[in-house]
Amino acid sequence: MNALPSQLAEIQEDFLALEQKDRLLLLLEFANDLPELPQKFQDHPDLLERVVECQSPVFIFVDLDADGAFHLHATAPRESPTTRGFASILAQGLDGLTAQQVLAVPDDYPQSIGLSEAVSPLRLRGMSAMLGRAKRQLRDRLAA
Amino acid sequence: MSAPIDPTEKFAAYAHPSKLVSTEWLAEHRTDAGLVVVESDEDVLLYEVGHIPGSVKIDWHTDLNDKVNRDYIEGAAFAALMSSKGISRDSTVVIYGDKSNWWAAYALWVFTLFGHDDVRLLDGGRTKWLAEERELTTDVSPVTPTDYPETPRNDAPIRAFKNDVLAHFGNPLIDVRSDEEYSGARTTMPAYPEEGALRGGHIPSAASVPWARAAATDSTFKTRTELDEIYRGDAGLADGDDVIAYCRIGERSSHTWFVLTHLLGFDNVRNYDGSWTEWGNAVAVPIAVGTEPGTAPAPRR
Numbered sequence: 001m002n003a004l005p006s007q008l009a010e011i012q013e014d015f016l017a018l019e020q021k022d023r024l025l026l027l028l029e030f031a032n033d034l035p036e037l038p039q040k041f042q043d044h045p046d047l048l049e050r051v052v053e054c055q056s057p058v059f060i061f062v063d064l065d066a067d068g069a070f071h072l073h074a075t076a077p078r079e080s081p082t083t084r085g086f087a088s089i090l091a092q093g094l095d096g097l098t099a100q101q102v103l104a105v106p107d108d109y110p111q112s113i114g115l116s117e118a119v120s121p122l123r124l125r126g127m128s129a130m131l132g133r134a135k136r137q138l139r140d141r142l143a144a
Numbered sequence: 145m146s147a148p149i150d151p152t153e154k155f156a157a158y159a160h161p162s163k164l165v166s167t168e169w170l171a172e173h174r175t176d177a178g179l180v181v182v183e184s185d186e187d188v189l190l191y192e193v194g195h196i197p198g199s200v201k202i203d204w205h206t207d208l209n210d211k212v213n214r215d216y217i218e219g220a221a222f223a224a225l226m227s228s229k230g231i232s233r234d235s236t237v238v239i240y241g242d243k244s245n246w247w248a249a250y251a252l253w254v255f256t257l258f259g260h261d262d263v264r265l266l267d268g269g270r271t272k273w274l275a276e277e278r279e280l281t282t283d284v285s286p287v288t289p290t291d292y293p294e295t296p297r298n299d300a301p302i303r304a305f306k307n308d309v310l311a312h313f314g315n316p317l318i319d320v321r322s323d324e325e326y327s328g329a330r331t332t333m334p335a336y337p338e339e340g341a342l343r344g345g346h347i348p349s350a351a352s353v354p355w356a357r358a359a360a361t362d363s364t365f366k367t368r369t370e371l372d373e374i375y376r377g378d379a380g381l382a383d384g385d386d387v388i389a390y391c392r393i394g395e396r397s398s399h400t401w402f403v404l405t406h407l408l409g410f411d412n413v414r415n416y417d418g419s420w421t422e423w424g425n426a427v428a429v430p431i432a433v434g435t436e437p438g439t440a441p442a443p444r445r
Contacts, residue, residue, distance in 0.1 A: 028192050079242065081189035119188050120205035 005101050008093040008109060015113045023118045030092070031085035037075050048075070049137060058083050060130060062137045069096045072134055082119065086110070086127035090134065102138055107131065146262050147179045147236040155267075157368035159409025163402075164267045164365070165238055167276055174198060174238075180231045184251040185242040185270065194280035196240070196273060200229040200287060204247055204395070208254050219294045222258050226292035233260070233293055240266035240273065244359040250398040253415060257297045265402065271363040302401065304388045304414035306422055309347060310429065310444040316381055317350035318389040320400045321420065325392070326352045328433035341424030345433040347390065349440035351379040355396040358403045371407055381410065390416035390423070 004012065015023050041047055041061055048059035058076040065071065072094050074087035094102055106112070110127035150169040155161040165173075174181055174196065181199035183191045191201040202208065207225055210217050217225070231237060237255065241248035245265050255263045266273070274280070299305075304312070324330045328344030346352070357374055360366050366374075375381050387410055389397040394417025401415040423429060432438030 024189060024192065028189050031189060031193075078193075079190065080187055081193050082187045085189065117211075118206065122205065123188060 004109070005093070005097055005105070007095070007097075008105065011089055011093050012109075012113045015115065018114075020118045023114055027085040027089075027115065027119070028081060030088040031081040034074065034076070034084045034088040034091065037073055041073055041075075048073075049133065058087055058126075058130065060087065060133060060137070062134050062141065064099060064138075064141060068098060070099060070102050070138070071095055074130075082123060083126060086130055089113075090127070090130055094134070099138055099142055103135055105131065105135075146234070147173055147176050152267075154367060158407040160406040162262075163264050163406040165264050166267055167272050167278060170196070170238060170240075170266055170273075171278055176236075178232075178234065179236045179238065180229065181266075182229070182231075182237055182239045182248075182251065183241060183270070184239055184248045186247050187242060190242055190270070192282065194282055197279055197281045197283070198285050199240075200231075200285075202229065202239075202251055204250055204254070208251065216254055216257065216297060219258065219296045222297070223292045223294040226260075227289045228287065230287040230290055231260075231292060232290045233295075235262070235290075237263040238266055239263065240269045242270045244271070244356065244363040244399070245269040246355070246396060246399050249402045250395045253302065253398040253401055256302055257299060258295050259298060268362055268364040275362065302405075302414055304390075304416040306416075306418055306426060306429070307444075308414065309388055309390075309416055309423070312386070312388055313349065313440040313443040315386045315388070316379070317347055318375075318379060318381075318387060318397075318400060318404075319346045319350040319352050320355040320389055320391045320397045321346075321352075322354055323352065323435070325420070326350075327435050328431075341392075341420050343424045343431055345424075345431040346437075347423060348430050348432040348438040350390075350432075351437055352435075353379050353400070355391065355399045358400065365403065365407060368407065371403060375404060375408055381408075383410075384412075385410060386412040388414045388416050390419040392420045393417065394419045 015026060018026060048061045058074060060072060060074045063071040072091045074091055076083045076087055110124050110131060115124055149162045150165040152166045155164050173179060175198065181196050182202050183195050183199050184202050184204060188203055208216055239248040239251050248265055248269055252263050252265060319326050326346045330344060353374060358366055358371060381387060387404060389400045391397040394415055397415050401413055404410045404413045430441045
């Protein structure tokens with residue numbers, strides 16, 4: 001099995017080191033840390049894709065910069081902190097990776113960070129959907 | 145010891161006015177002895193973002209569902225949960241939540257399975273409390289554990305199982321899902337995760353009344369007159385009817401169960417919490433597709 005990229009592995013370790021109730025608080029920290037959208041997306045909401053599998057309205061956009069480094073941008077309402085937390089984990093965990101590294105991230109990464117009990121498996125599906133959408137957008141981008 | 149009834153005029157027209165409180169009433173009474181405020185949301189983190197001061201959190205996934213069996217917790221676990229939240233058997237419990245109280249209604253329904261007598265909803269829920277810029281806190285108040293009696297869960301009066309639905313044909317069924325789910329065009333509500341129903345459609349003869357029709361734009365319940373038009377008018381329910389409501393996993397239909405039971409006064413309403421995730425996967429049960437209810441099959445007893 002390939003090793004996880006270090007940022008994703010660190011996030012995983014951070015969650016797994018905590019008691020269940022503290023995992024929720026860490027997820028809330030991630031939610032609060034979700035960066036504002038860069039100006040170019042704020043001006044062009046049409047560039048964002050809605051993740052329809054998610055319970056709350058969440059929009060994502062994947063970007064490859066001139067050096068080929070991956071960036072995920074996401075926005076979700078303040079009243080949807082769980083969704084914001086999921087987006088923030090992925091935005092931070094995937095940031096700066098190469099396209100190949102992103103595509104190689106295991107699809108079950110969301111199930112591997114110890115949130116199933118604190119958040120429930122059903123809710124975690126929203127994060128899996130977001131990861132799936134990000135990879136699909138990236139594949140489309142590479143094929144274009 | 146029960147808290148006083150909210151005398152709000154709108155509530156007086158409902159069948160059980162004691163089951164709702166207004167935001168004004170709660171702001172005045174939330175620190176009354178014997179009253180516990182409970183937040184119950186779809187989003188598991190909303191309570192942590194900010195909640196009504198003194199309120200406790202109950203999450204339906206992690207608190208009310210059994211972790212192994214596909215069922216609700218049993219009496220001992222419910223008693224332990226109540227104790228840990230500072231709720232006594234005679235406490236007045238006021239539940240509020242996001243999404244027009246959809247999950248709050250679900251929690252209220254589970255409290256009712258255990259026969260907790262005085263449990264009410266905050267009309268308008270979290271949305272209205274926030275819209276009125278009322279007080280919120282991120283502080284979690286210390287809870288004094290109570291000695292809540294272990295009470296068996298009594299499913300029969302308000303909970304229907306698959307076999308109850310099969311035996312119910314010929315009596316009214318209310319499908320509270322979206323139009324697309326009802327017709328079978330999709331198996332999950334728009335913008336929600338696929339929950340794995342193998343077949344789309346609805347239970348034959350069920351009337352389609354999407355749950356949100358009962359909610360006004362400010363997340364409060366519609367008035368008695370408006371609700372009567374929807375359920376007695378459009379859906380054709382009549383006094384004395386034995387009704388089963390269902391949705392996808394039983395959450396949205398709890399909202400409708402609350403409306404039919406406590407606001408409109410139907411005495412025999414059950415929530416089929418297995419709902420479409422069970423029916424749409426069950427072998428050899430009848431399904432209707434399209435926008436018409438279809439005819440009721442012969443009841444199977």
